[in-house]
Amino acid sequence: MKIVVTGATGKLGSLVIQHLLKRMPPSHIIAFVRNLDKATDLMKNGIDVRKGDYNEPETIRNALQDATKLLFISSPDSDDALRVVQHANVIKAARDAGIEHIAYTSFAFAENNPFAVVHMAAEYAIRAAKIPYTFLRNGGYSEFFINPLLQANVKSGKIMTNSNNGKVNSVSRDDLALAAATVLTEGGHENRGYNLVSNNPWSFDDLAQVISEVSGTPVIHQSVTFHEVKNALVQVGMSETYAAMTAGIYNTIAEGGMEKHTDDLHRLIGFETPIKEQVEKALQN
Numbered sequence: 001m002k003i004v005v006t007g008a009t010g011k012l013g014s015l016v017i018q019h020l021l022k023r024m025p026p027s028h029i030i031a032f033v034r035n036l037d038k039a040t041d042l043m044k045n046g047i048d049v050r051k052g053d054y055n056e057p058e059t060i061r062n063a064l065q066d067a068t069k070l071l072f073i074s075s076p077d078s079d080d081a082l083r084v085v086q087h088a089n090v091i092k093a094a095r096d097a098g099i100e101h102i103a104y105t106s107f108a109f110a111e112n113n114p115f116a117v118v119h120m121a122a123e124y125a126i127r128a129a130k131i132p133y134t135f136l137r138n139g140g141y142s143e144f145f146i147n148p149l150l151q152a153n154v155k156s157g158k159i160m161t162n163s164n165n166g167k168v169n170s171v172s173r174d175d176l177a178l179a180a181a182t183v184l185t186e187g188g189h190e191n192r193g194y195n196l197v198s199n200n201p202w203s204f205d206d207l208a209q210v211i212s213e214v215s216g217t218p219v220i221h222q223s224v225t226f227h228e229v230k231n232a233l234v235q236v237g238m239s240e241t242y243a244a245m246t247a248g249i250y251n252t253i254a255e256g257g258m259e260k261h262t263d264d265l266h267r268l269i270g271f272e273t274p275i276k277e278q279v280e281k282a283l284q285n
């Protein structure tokens, strides 16, 4: 059996490969990478590294030869119309290569999320191609909120958002990577979809309290307006677009758009990394 992991030089794909290496010999793992220069460590580990580009169907066909299963990590491109084409290229090549099981990184509760239409398109394309599937409907990455930038919040003693008391069902990339490795190496996950979100969503008040405990410095959460957050982010050097996107995510949180929870992640991996552990890691760096 050979398992292909696309996006293998990316943040999620690299973590999946680490989990797979604990469960199978490296020669059974195919790393699908668009830039071979970034894959020297994978090669040193004895992994079968193959060039594949979502924009070039020929390279995808070559990369999938002799493979049994595929972890298809969705394209990070910002142009959703292009992503639809890239995803279709991979799905058609997987069907032609006789892939027996495809696990696709979709987005949590995609069917109700206007920003996840591109993932629904990929889910339908996989079903249309009649490839046995597992839809890994990943929640938002915790690392978007909990990362070394929290050092600045410790210094200023506050976190400013426009999320009010909204809750966040985010998951660490490493937990999502373990869930993907589990689905690829265990039987019984075919033709299912999992909403991989926290079953214990946190608020920014909770996060401020955890940061205070971990750092030993009091940090409070201040909920202000969309424009105040956006302007503050631009003032510390963020681009207008990224600042508006960040404040937009806080809006979604305020409206309850990230509070829905399930037990799917716990059922797959048996735990979730608590936010205290994530904050400790973020503040260590």
Ligand SMILES: NC(=O)c1ccc[n+]([C@@H]2O[C@H](COP(=O)([O-])OP(=O)(O)OC[C@H]3O[C@@H](n4cnc5c(N)ncnc54)[C@H](OP(=O)(O)O)[C@@H]3O)[C@@H](O)[C@H]2O)c1
Pocket: 006, 007, 008, 009, 010, 011, 012, 013, 033, 034, 035, 038, 052, 053, 054, 055, 073, 074, 075, 076, 077, 086, 105, 138, 139, 140, 141
């Ligand atoms: N759940 C969430 O909160 C969330 C947030 C953002 C994105 N996502 C989605 O989750 C995916 C994985 O996340 P991540 O953090 O691992 O992202 P990432 O670190 O940006 O990794 C994306 C991977 O896709 C590869 N890639 C990009 N364009 C490609 C192409 N044309 N052909 C083949 N490979 C290509 C990249 O290759 P290089 O290493 O050569 O760049 C990289 O390995 C993203 O791609 C995106 O679709 C989810």
